């Protein structure tokens with residue numbers, strides 16, 4: 001249903017946060033897979049024994065060997081640099097890794113006649129929202145280099161489909177959060193910039209005060225609203241995207257979010273209830289932060305048949321908390 005008999009999926013960036021949850025799911029379902037990751041931000045132990053080829057997806061020679069040795073039917077591409085602020089300070093590194101290396105990967109796929117691709121895109125391709133919920137037809141206007149790298153790859157994918165017949169599913173995640181409920185894997189970024197793990201660390205260690213970036217936005221309490229989506233629900237959507245590419249002739253772009261927004265202060269409240277009081281102070285706005293980002297994920301539900309399982313923010317926070325306690329122990 002997901003792959004033709006005997007074939008494998010290549011998971012690029014599978015040792016990272018979201019990628020490792022994909023690998024966990026593939027292993028649970030006995031779906032053949034191999035991981036390519038340069039471990040620039042990923043963790044070998046997050047693979048829990050799945051096969052790792054250590055290397056960069058911009059290395060054409062390595063890719064040629066990977067495609068020659070493994071019977072790959074599809075590629076899921078999680079590998080990229082992910083920090084909006086760093087992309088503003090060092091755009092060259094972001095265009096190099098997120099765009100140039102991806103073009104090399106795509107070109108080697110075409111050379112090896114591998115024509116199915118699932119891409120980690122982002123809500124950041126939309127830029128400043130013009131509607132309360134964002135659907136896929138919303139105007140694209142990224143406001144930082146990170147978002148532009150993702151939109152560029154989406155456009156490149158359109159050209160590769162026309163020219164070479166390479167089909168893709170671009171999954172535009174909103175805010176990935178949470179950890180595997182079995183406690184085995186979770187978010188381990190260094191430096192960590194994401195709200196939920198930082199709020200948990202502040203509550204547990206009480207060493208650092210969480211900075212709330214702005215309380216003068218036009219929202220119900222003045223802080224930014226985001227759509228937090230559980231990382232296991234993201235992994236499920238990739239599986240459905242594999243099925244989609246196996247059963248359809250078309251490409252697709254789909255939002256992945258819970259269609260509900262939480263303010264920064266509401267997230268702090270949820271963390272405070274589960275982990276203890278979060279020490280915080282209001283700081284200046286962070287550059288490049290839209291006030292509200294909430295998904296309309298109708299297309300993922302209707303076309304892919306996706307139903308998120310962990311829609312309660314308390315589940316998202318409690319899974320992240322369980323993971324935090326494990327790595328802090």
Ligand SMILES: NC(=O)c1ccc[n+]([C@@H]2O[C@H](COP(=O)([O-])OP(=O)(O)OC[C@H]3O[C@@H](n4cnc5c(N)ncnc54)[C@H](O)[C@@H]3O)[C@@H](O)[C@H]2O)c1
Pocket residue numbers: 012013014015016017018019036037038039040041042043055056057058077078079080081082097101120121122123172173174175176177189
């Ligand atoms: N975390 C989020 O909230 C979020 C939201 C929207 C989109 N995304 C996208 O999802 C993807 C995964 O995000 P994440 O949070 O798991 O990030 P992550 O940094 O945890 O994982 C990325 C993985 O890719 C690897 N990698 C990076 N460049 C590589 C290269 N050139 N060759 C081989 N491996 C390479 C890293 O070592 C790491 O294991 C990224 O593309 C990101 O842009 C993430």
Ligand SMILES: O=c1ccn([C@@H]2O[C@H](COP(=O)(O)OP(=O)(O)O[C@H]3O[C@H](CO)[C@H](O)[C@H](O)[C@H]3O)[C@@H](O)[C@H]2O)c(=O)[nH]1
Pocket residue numbers: 082083084122123124173174175176193194195196198210211212213214224225226264286289293
């Ligand atoms: O210490 C912090 C960290 C975050 N925030 C706020 O919390 C919200 C969420 O911030 P995150 O850094 O957790 O996530 P982002 O919304 O900035 O970005 C995430 O989602 C984007 C898409 O919406 C991109 O894909 C990006 O890669 C991904 O990290 C934002 O309003 C941010 O200003 C704080 O107030 N204090």
